[in-house]
Structures are given as structure tokens and as C-alpha cells.
Amino acid sequence: MDHSARTEQHQPHHEHHHEHRPAGRAPAATWSTAAQATLHCLTGCAVGEVLGMAVGTALGWGNLPTALLAIVLAFVFGYSLTLRGVLRAGVGLAAAVRVALAADTLSIAVMELIDNGVILVWPSAMDATLGEPLFWASLAASLAIAFAVTVPVNKWTIGRSRGHAVVHRYHH
Template sequence: MSLQQAFHDLVTLELVVAWVGLSLLSVGVLWLDLRRHNAALPSMMKLVWTLTVLYSGLLGLAVYWYSGRTQISEDSFVRRGLRSTSHCYSGCGIGEVVGITLAAGILLLNTAGVIATTFSFAYLFGLVFTIGPLMQEGVGFREAVSDAAYSESGSIVAMEAVAIGSDVYLAGEATMGEPVFWASLAVSLSLGFLAALPINLGLLHFGVKEGMGDPSSM
């Protein structure tokens, strides 16, 4: 039995509903912590953590708890990498959900069309989530676009190569009405996060990215 067939056999509507419920519960815990203990975090990072936890449930919440709270004992290279990956992940995730739902679920494009459409949306949203904050800091539009493309492209390509590839493989010919469509999307997003983490650590190590600020200093 192939991995794809085993995944299809495992997925049921009950499992998808349970995953959604767990993700929403994790977001609730996040919001409660942000309101009571971490109101000092910038609004952009609150959005980043909300999307990260929404996509990956307990995994996203664990990443926030380890690297994103003001209560962390001290910042570290790995924590910076996790925050940087989450920032990229939050934007790319929106693009991937929109792109793959449109391409595979609505337009019913072939595999090449699904990959191209999904990657385009993910890349665009991933850049927007970097361009916006840069422009808020006073950077001009052209420079912000150039800086975002330079610092984020490697992470986005790694994330989406794994995420889109695994989603297309696992979902196969599934339609939006089938639980496997949504289950594979949830799994692929988290796999994309894990794939992008070592890339972000490398970009931080070589100074291509600066990473998000130390929350414990806020």
C-alpha cells in the first residue's frame, strides 16, 4: 500500500473536524495569553502567531510558547530562526490556502496548473508580509520589494516546494468536498514550516536575514 493510499484510508470527516477544533482551541489559548501576558508584542507579530497557530494547531502554539513570548528566559539563534520562519509561514500560508483552493478545488486545473497557481499566490503573500512592515518603517516601495525578495525567496521556495509537493501528492484528485482535501492541506502546511526552518537558520547565520526582534526585551 502506498503512502498516498494509506493517508486516504486514514482520513475521515471526524478527524478533520477534530483537527479544526484543536486548531481553534489552540488559537483561543494564544489569544488569551496575548491579551493577559503579552500585550506588548507588536500587532504584526500577533497576527503572525495567530496564523501560525491556526495553520498548525499545537505545533504552532508550541513554537510561539518557546520563541515568541516576552517571558522566554533568553533569546537564542534557534528562537530567532523559529520566529523568522513563522513570519514567512504566516504570509505564505494564506497564499497557499487561497491558491490551492482556487486551482485544485474550484478551477480543477491539472497538476502543473495547481503548482504554478499555488506557488504564485504563496510567493506573493510571503513577500507582502515583509514589504508591508518595511514600508511602515519608512523604506521606499522599490527598496522594500528588493529587500523582501532577497531575504525571503530562499525560505519561500523551500517551504512551498515541500508544502505544495506533499499536498498535491496526498490529495491526488480529491475535491473540496472530500475530507482528504483539507487534511492534506493542513499536513502540507506544517511540513512546509519544518522544511523552511533550516533554510531560515542558514539565512540568519550568513546575515541575509536579521530575524524578528527579541520579545523578552519588550
């Protein structure tokens, strides 16, 4: 039996969401990888965005301070999710902050631009209260649209060993 036949025989028969690659190498720039990176980004952005919009709306703030709070919190939560994983991999705080900034800044910025842009142009969305379905529907739709626009951005950055690809250097 030749070496390749033995190797095929002993490979595990399960799927894993990460491609098998040498440690430190960036993931392949596939649509699946880009979607996973964008979902990671969307999680942090959505938490911050929803929290900011809900707090600003509940406090009766105007549109601008509410949107600014939502954007700031989206960046804070987005970066925090990445920081948590990189710190867990044993990277020091200063290096982990640099990784999070490199990995997530463009993705979060695009997501926030699209998300807030959709809400701004959606008739009456910025004036909706927490108890109105329009508040939640416009927020959910804006996040879905932001996801769809950001996936190609992340695919492009991953293909250039930038963006989310930077984080993969620390996955072992």
C-alpha cells in the same frame, strides 16, 4: 553600588520576542528566531497556497495550473507581508522590494518545494475536492512539514546575516 548592579536593578522585568540589540544589527541565529521568521513566512505562504489550491480546485483546473497558481500566490502573499512592514518603517518602495526579495525568496522557495512535493506524493491529495477532508488534511500536513524543513534553512541564513536577518535592519 557599582554600575552593573544599578543596571540590573533598573532592567524591565518582561520578556520580548526580539533580542535587545543595537539598531541595524541582525538578530541572533537562535532556533526561536528562526522559528519566528519561518512562522512569518508560513503565514504568507499558507494564505497564498490555500487560496490558490481552493480557487484552482473550485474552478476544476488540472493539477499543474492549480499548483502553479498556489505557488505564485504564496510568493505574492509572502512578499507582501514583508513589504508591508518594511514600507511602514519608512523605506522607499524600490528598497523595500529588494529587502523582501532578499529576506523571503529562499524561505518561500523551500517552503513551496516541500509543501507541493508532499501534496504531489500524497496518494489522491491532488484529486481531492474542497469538500473532502483529504484536501484540507493533506494541505495542513504539507504546510506543517514545510515549516519543519524551513526552520533550519532560516536559522542558517539568519546566522549569515541573510534571509530574515535583512528585515531586522528595519525594525526599530
